[in-house]
Amino acid sequence: MPQKQEFTLPSRIESIEEAALKAEQFARKLGFGDDFISAIDLAVRESVTNAVKHGNKFDENKQVEVSFSDSGEAFEITVRDFGTGFTVEDVPDPTDAENLLKVSGRGILFMRSFMDEVEWSNPAGGGMLVKMLKKQ
Amino acid sequence: MADITIAERQAGDVTILDLSGKVTIGEGSVALRNAIRRLLGEGKNKILMNLAGVGYIDSSGIGELVSSFTAVNKEGGTLKLLKLTQKIQDLLAITKLLTVFDVFDDEAEALSSFE
Numbered sequence: 377m378p379q380k381q382e383f384t385l386p387s388r389i390e391s392i393e394e395a396a397l398k399a400e401q402f403a404r405k406l407g408f409g410d411d412f413i414s415a416i417d418l419a420v421r422e423s424v425t426n427a428v429k430h431g432n433k434f435d436e437n438k439q440v441e442v443s444f445s446d447s448g449e450a451f452e453i454t455v456r457d458f459g460t461g462f463t464v465e466d467v468p469d470p471t472d473a474e475n476l477l478k479v480s481g482r483g484i485l486f487m488r489s490f491m492d493e494v495e496w497s498n499p500a501g502g503g504m505l506v507k508m509l510k511k512q
Numbered sequence: 513m514a515d516i517t518i519a520e521r522q523a524g525d526v527t528i529l530d531l532s533g534k535v536t537i538g539e540g541s542v543a544l545r546n547a548i549r550r551l552l553g554e555g556k557n558k559i560l561m562n563l564a565g566v567g568y569i570d571s572s573g574i575g576e577l578v579s580s581f582t583a584v585n586k587e588g589g590t591l592k593l594l595k596l597t598q599k600i601q602d603l604l605a606i607t608k609l610l611t612v613f614d615v616f617d618d619e620a621e622a623l624s625s626f627e
Binding site: 389392393414418421422425429470471476477478479480482483485486489 | 536538570575576579582599607608609612
């Protein structure tokens with residue numbers, strides 16, 4: 377039976393931990409194991425970090441919308457911010473030699489490494505929506 | 513409760529930082545940055561960072577390791593890593609940072625590499 381959880385968080389650092397905790401509780405309740413939950417946890421942290429920091433730029437008047445769902449075949453995470461958006465292709469590859477010593481820019485790489493599918497879209501009403509799937 | 517605790521030991525002219533907890537965006541990353549700045553301010557620029565107790569690190573924490581590495585290099589020093597957890601090793605491999613950091617499993621071996 378499909379399961380879903382949706383919630384909204386303010387754009388502050390503490391929301392990252394809160395979203396990760398909710399993801400772990402949701403996934404654990406559904407019986408997922410530690411490795412699966414570890415991947416989910418990292419993807420949630422990195423995507424909510426991006427939404428809070430780069431999307432909403434810590435503007436607490438802007439919310440971060442998060443959802444988790446389990447279809448029985450895949451675990452889906454969506455995270456939406458209300459920022460100005462970005463083009464994912466424009467994000468430099470952090471593994472290129474010239475970017476190796478940059479302090480930031482590795483979050484998207486982690487999301488792609490630990491989830492099976494990651495895609496970004498521009499929903500009506502503005503902002504960015506990232507949808508990530510991890511197959512069971 | 514703090515996300516991270518950083519204990520400092522001295523082994524000859526090498527300073528060992530034993531990290532435990534989380535190195536993540538916010539408090540954990542800031543604490544690490546402050547610790548490295550303080551050591552460099554005290555002229556301690558041979559640093560061995562023991563990550564055995566780090567249960568969690570995110571991309572901001574990895575970025576802070578890189579920032580520490582470059583800050584120490586700029587001061588003519590050396591920063592090396594000790595006892596990576598499997599998770600941290602995986603993240604450093606994905607980011608190709610295993611090619612940047614000197615990494616050791618054994619403390620004595622790590623210390624002798626500074627000589």
